[in-house]
Amino acid sequence: MRITDIEGIMLRLPEVRPIGDGCQSVLLLRVHTDAGITGIGEVHSNPLVNKAVLDAPLCSVSAEGMRSLLVGEDPRDIGRLWDKMYRHSQTYGRRGVAMHVMSGIDIALWDILGKVAGLPLYRLLGGARRKSHRAYASDLSQPSLEATVALARKHRDAGYRAMKFGWGELGSDVRDDVRRVAAIREAVGDELDIMLDMGFPVPLDDAIYLGRALAEHRVYFLEEPLSPDDVGGFAKLVAASPTPIATGEKETSLHGFVDLMDRGELRIVQPDVARVGGISEAMRIAAHCESRNVRMIPHCWSTDILVAATLHVVSTLRDCPYLEYNVTDNPLRTELLVAPIRPRDGILHVPEGPGLGIELDEDTIARYRWDG
Ligand SMILES: [Mg+2]
Known part of the structure; x- marks a missing residue:
């Protein structure tokens, strides 16, 4: 089973106000696989900035965008893929926005694993x-x-x-x-x-x-x-x-x-x-x-x-x-x-x-x- 693409969809209310409501715009993630199973995730941060972390091409071995790191990988290897994202984004990542995007991807990978197993995630x-x-x-x-x-x-x-x-x-x-x-x-x-x-x-x-x-x-x-x-x-x-x-x-x-x-x-x-x-x-x-x-x-x-x-x-x-x-x-x-x-x-x-x-x-x- 392989990841074929990670789709980042930005959603935004017609009017975004300067209030303490971080849900006025979000980055929705869909991790697609060659098995026809799609995992759903969300990044709760700033969608346009998040999308750059998702889409960025290889810059160096410690500064790569998340999609290119994961396409072709087995989505069920969640721990290994978490480490791969962390390791290969260390120059610009580790905390903040890179970790936000890793969060959305991790949620989607767990969703895929649950769908493969036919079990609710808590199990x-x-x-x-x-x-x-x-x-x-x-x-x-x-x-x-x-x-x-x-x-x-x-x-x-x-x-x-x-x-x-x-x-x-x-x-x-x-x-x-x-x-x-x-x-x-x-x-x-x-x-x-x-x-x-x-x-x-x-x-x-x-x-x-x-x-x-x-x-x-x-x-x-x-x-x-x-x-x-x-x-x-x-x-x-x-x-x-x-x-x-x-x-x-x-x-x-x-x-x-x-x-x-x-x-x-x-x-x-x-x-x-x-x-x-x-x-x-x-x-x-x-x-x-x-x-x-x-x-x-x-x-x-x-x-x-x-x-x-x-x-x-x-x-x-x-x-x-x-x-x-x-x-x-x-x-x-x-x-x-x-x-x-x-x-x-x-x-x-x-x-x-x-x-x-x-x-x-x-x-x-x-x-x-x-x-x-
Ligand atoms: Mg609070």
């Missing part, structure tokens, strides 16, 4: 410990407090047991951020979990203030209050904050996550399967998390391709209390699959079809296809 990853998962409603903080509180009530009424608000104006006035959380807590009651996602860093002293002040409102975690590169700052913050600290959506590779856990003292990490190095690297990170008794609660804010891939990964974990679920209105999120993945009463189920267990909606692809 190939060791089997599901749980097939249903609590989703937390993940939403954007709104400019007005009233609008954010209205969304909180809506998510509670839809059956979610946890919700997160992030980005927007958060971080410009940390005392105002605490007031927002207090209002959300008052609106939804004591039984639900609330998370806060800063999106961009605040000064360490402000982050420590937030960590202490938010504990009064029982915030489940405070996400990304510091720069992704400020690993030493995270160690100080974790030591000072009674509110658990979470980060990792902008990090890539096992090495980055080992650093966050061992030097940054993080107890909750959030790898994104479509950025971090794919399903393969997410599983390796999960093993390291488990050995340190650290929780992995993946970042999952994109299309249903990522939701499916993440569900297969978290189904195999011993402990994953929540799965992030993007609740914003966006056709790339809601219309990309023939059978969209939707929570009921805040619960998501891992797909049972072969591979990822998903089928793309070709009309949606045609509608949002973008040539750059």
Whole structure:
């Protein structure tokens, strides 16, 4: 069985706004084989930049594009092909955008393997410990407090047991951020979990203030209050904050996550399967998390391709209390699959079809296809 081509399809909303929504444009991957089986993957980054990593011709033995590395290879040799991509992109790769593209390809290779075996992906990853998962409603903080509180009530009424608000104006006035959380807590009651996602860093002293002040409102975690590169700052913050600290959506590779856990003292990490190095690297990170008794609660804010891939990964974990679920209105999120993945009463189920267990909606692809 051989890979015949890797097709990179850029999808983009007609209007892309400067908001914290990375699902406004995506790179969809289709890995084609001579057996007639096609693997589906997604890269969650910047599609035009990603496509260059996919399409680039040989430059040197350590700087080659991904397609030319993989065409002609057996797609079932996932570990070997992961190493080949990593080794032959080391000059420009290892972290960041090259790892993002490797992630999408890795997801598609696992989809192929599952389809060859006729088994849902979670079976190939060791089997599901749980097939249903609590989703937390993940939403954007709104400019007005009233609008954010209205969304909180809506998510509670839809059956979610946890919700997160992030980005927007958060971080410009940390005392105002605490007031927002207090209002959300008052609106939804004591039984639900609330998370806060800063999106961009605040000064360490402000982050420590937030960590202490938010504990009064029982915030489940405070996400990304510091720069992704400020690993030493995270160690100080974790030591000072009674509110658990979470980060990792902008990090890539096992090495980055080992650093966050061992030097940054993080107890909750959030790898994104479509950025971090794919399903393969997410599983390796999960093993390291488990050995340190650290929780992995993946970042999952994109299309249903990522939701499916993440569900297969978290189904195999011993402990994953929540799965992030993007609740914003966006056709790339809601219309990309023939059978969209939707929570009921805040619960998501891992797909049972072969591979990822998903089928793309070709009309949606045609509608949002973008040539750059
Ligand atoms: Mg986030």
